[in-house]
Amino acid sequence: MDLQLNDPSLLQTGLFINGQWLDREITLDVTDPATGKVITSVATASAEDTEQAITAASVAFDSWKMVTAKERAAPLQRWFKLIMENHDDLAKILTAEQGKILAEAKGEIAYGANYIEWFAEEAKRIYGDTIPQPSNDRRLLCIKQPIGVVACITPWNFPNAMLTRKIAPAVAAGCTVVCKTASETPLSALALAELAKRAGIPDGVINMVVGKASIIGPTLTASPTVRKLSFTGSTEVGKILLKECAGTVKKVSMELGGNAPFIIFDDADLDATIDGLLASKYRNSGQTCVCTNRVFVQKSIEKEFSAKLVEAVESRLSIGNGFAEGVTNGPLINKGAVSTVVDLVERSVAQGACILTGGSVSELGENYYQPTILGNVTNDMPIAQEEIFGPVAPLITFETEEEVIDMANDTNVGLAAYFYSRDIGRVWRVSEQLEYGIVGINEGIISNEMAPFGGVKESGMGREGSKYGLDDYLEMKYICMGGLDS
Numbered sequence: 011m012d013l014q015l016n017d018p019s020l021l022q023t024g025l026f027i028n029g030q031w032l033d034r035e036i037t038l039d040v041t042d043p044a045t046g047k048v049i050t051s052v053a054t055a056s057a058e059d060t061e062q063a064i065t066a067a068s069v070a071f072d073s074w075k076m077v078t079a080k081e082r083a084a085p086l087q088r089w090f091k092l093i094m095e096n097h098d099d100l101a102k103i104l105t106a107e108q109g110k111i112l113a114e115a116k117g118e119i120a121y122g123a124n125y126i127e128w129f130a131e132e133a134k135r136i137y138g139d140t141i142p143q144p145s146n147d148r149r150l151l152c153i154k155q156p157i158g159v160v161a162c163i164t165p166w167n168f169p170n171a172m173l174t175r176k177i178a179p180a181v182a183a184g185c186t187v188v189c190k191t192a193s194e195t196p197l198s199a200l201a202l203a204e205l206a207k208r209a210g211i212p213d214g215v216i217n218m219v220v221g222k223a224s225i226i227g228p229t230l231t232a233s234p235t236v237r238k239l240s241f242t243g244s245t246e247v248g249k250i251l252l253k254e255c256a257g258t259v260k261k262v263s264m265e266l267g268g269n270a271p272f273i274i275f276d277d278a279d280l281d282a283t284i285d286g287l288l289a290s291k292y293r294n295s296g297q298t299c300v301c302t303n304r305v306f307v308q309k310s311i312e313k314e315f316s317a318k319l320v321e322a323v324e325s326r327l328s329i330g331n332g333f334a335e336g337v338t339n340g341p342l343i344n345k346g347a348v349s350t351v352v353d354l355v356e357r358s359v360a361q362g363a364c365i366l367t368g369g370s371v372s373e374l375g376e377n378y379y380q381p382t383i384l385g386n387v388t389n390d391m392p393i394a395q396e397e398i399f400g401p402v403a404p405l406i407t408f409e410t411e412e413e414v415i416d417m418a419n420d421t422n423v424g425l426a427a428y429f430y431s432r433d434i435g436r437v438w439r440v441s442e443q444l445e446y447g448i449v450g451i452n453e454g455i456i457s458n459e460m461a462p463f464g465g466v467k468e469s470g471m472g473r474e475g476s477k478y479g480l481d482d483y484l485e486m487k488y489i490c491m492g493g494l495d496s
């Protein structure tokens with residue numbers, strides 16, 4: 011498949027270990043979910059390759075940790091600039107392997123690059139502390155040091171930004187990384203590695219391996235050299251990795267699944283709500299951890315709201331190949347993802363939900379699912395209890411604020427929540443009572459590099475981005491200086 015890149019050398023297909031591109035006999039095909047066509051094949055890593063990457067990262071750590079924050083920031087800033095200079099090519103690679111529309115792919119490249127620029131700046135603000143001494147012959151202080159070699163495991167839904175959101179704080183803090191990127195979407199990651207090399211990030215500081223999770227995952231988690239794991243993916247896999255990391259007591263951060271409520275109170279601005287919901291529910295065809303999963307609408311405005319929503323979905327959304335003009339929603343990542351959505355819709359309809367629009371696989375092909383709205387949904391139906399990861403909005407009605415907060419919190423996860431209201435008292439009450447790591451008020455898109463991203467309950471631990479995002483890659487050391495005569 012010819013992507014017509016300005017710079018075809020961004021389409022790398024090897025393992026990236028210690029600054030070298032390595033070919034391997036065993037490869038995996040990367041396919042375009044929009045057409046099913048093979049884009050190219052990439053080398054896969056064995057356990058030995060993964061060990062080699064860990065060793066490279068460990069050797070590089072010895073010198074990288076000694077480099078000053080200002081000096082570490084310089085190649086990160088160059089990496090940021092190179093990504094922005096190659097914005098169009100990177101977006102094309104992303105759309106080809108992931109399926110999201112080109113405009114969203116461009117948005118993700120800029121979003122991902124912003125984490126690099128942000129952490130290059132933040133690295134210079136890794137402050138310690140002095141502590142008032144309990145007796146005058148001592149002085150107490152805290153310093154922060156990089157934790158060491160970090161393993162980063164990233165998903166296919168944001169193949170660029172989820173990686174930069176981990177690599178940038180790690181490398182800015184003085185750590186080195188071994189990244190395992192999703193097998194469905196390795197090309198965006200490998201292109202980032204090529205640009206990191208050109209930016210002058212020293213060999214071994216960033217390493218990338220692609221291949222079987224069952225080989226690479228346990229090698230990373232069992233290694234005593236790897237001191238931290240940062241994972242974005244499903245809660246199910248997160249729990250397995252947590253157990254595996256227990257053997258070597260690694261520091262762990264996890265950004266896992268969500269079940270985001272989107273609550274519309276009867277005092278909301280309905281047109282703004284529709285815009286926010288379309289963005290929050292249908293971007294990336296519903297394949298983000300922070301995508302709306304359940305839409306709660308106050309009973310008194312249900313009819314008006316659902317009519318407006320059906321009208322908006324039918325007139326404003328158009329599915330197709332992410333490269334095509336006018337398309338707003340690309341395919342899902344693969345047939346398995348479509349089957350999960352089909353199964354959730356079927357089981358919920360069998361329990362009484364009704365289809366207001368959409369509701370089936372598109373005639374465009376087996377990877378396409380129609381933008382869908384379900385009515386008559388209750389909070390105990392499968393579509394409300396499980397993460398959909400597809401373009402389906404289930405509508406659930408409620409009468410009171412108390413009732414909707416109970417329903418919104420009645421889930422084992424807590425990543426993002428959204429609500430629309432113009433009542434200032436309610437805005438504070440509801441924000442404080444929602445058991446979620448992120449709350450969007452009158453806003454459907456909440457992610458940016460300056461804000462802390464992460465969840466509570468089984469949505470994970472740790473925060474990415476923001477001034478807090480460096481903490482996960484640092485150890486605090488307390489130094490007690492004694493024997494001082496006062």
Ligand code: SIN
Nearest residue numbers: 168297298299300457
């Ligand atoms: C995710 O789906 O995990 C990331 C979404 C975002 O960064 O907004």
